[in-house]
Amino acid sequence: MNCDAVIREISSYIDGELDVTMKQELEFHLTSCKECTMVIDQTKMTVELFCNEELVELPPDVRSRLHQTLLRKIKEKAV
């Protein structure tokens, strides 16, 4: 497996979707390719950074408008 093939399989590798043979070939390439190893590690970290972003509270004005609108529309439907 060359660098180009490794890059094309990065997502599947990160997501654990590669079959055993492909995974072995990719990992064998990594033993001698510092660049691909960096790209894989950094892509994993990129995904983790976005995944781990803390869920913030809704801004109070946004939450207020959401609940007011839902209340009004649901009341209209119920009448």
Add this chain to the structure above:
Amino acid sequence: MPRPRITLSVANPHRLPSTIAREDEHLLVAAAKRGDTAAFEELVNRYERKIFRLTMNITRNREDAEDAMQDAFLKSYSHLKDFDGNSRFYTWLVRIAANEALMRLRKRRPNQVSLDEPVAGEEDLMPREIEDWGPKPDQRFAQTEMRQILNGVIDKLEPDFRTVFVLRDIEELSTEETAKALGISIPAVKSRLLRARLKLRERLNRYFRGSAPN
């Protein structure tokens, strides 16, 4: 048939107590289907933050994100009877919210969203910038600064790629759920996710490179 009880509170910071256990989402949905608006409110309280994050991440515009979120919750309420329970309620809600957000994005940027197009071409994917980030590069930034960096890089991502990345990696939908939500093929989801991840890595490289300790 008795009229459903309206108990939806207005921006009440003290959320309605639910007698239904948190993991029993299907019971809340069943109660909401019977017209129990308190049960529906519990679903809104549970998911409003995630849905707003989703619509913000897709539209990158607060006004559009708020409208998309409101309409998504209203549509989910109106169409609860059509929810068959074969998927999680949250996944169904995400699908509605993603479509509401995309509709607004298409209006604002009509030439940039083409989610119904086939898989992206076989362009060169090889990263141009590969540099050592050193150990834990993210910890060299304050939390607020890090959030600004992440917002900045995802903001510049093309909407087609960003939407798939948001659904797969931030909202953690499966490839199949993402494909269904967006009405595109599984290979298209995989292709766009790969490109999104590589582009984001490359853009983060500009912040993290050179900060590796000597």
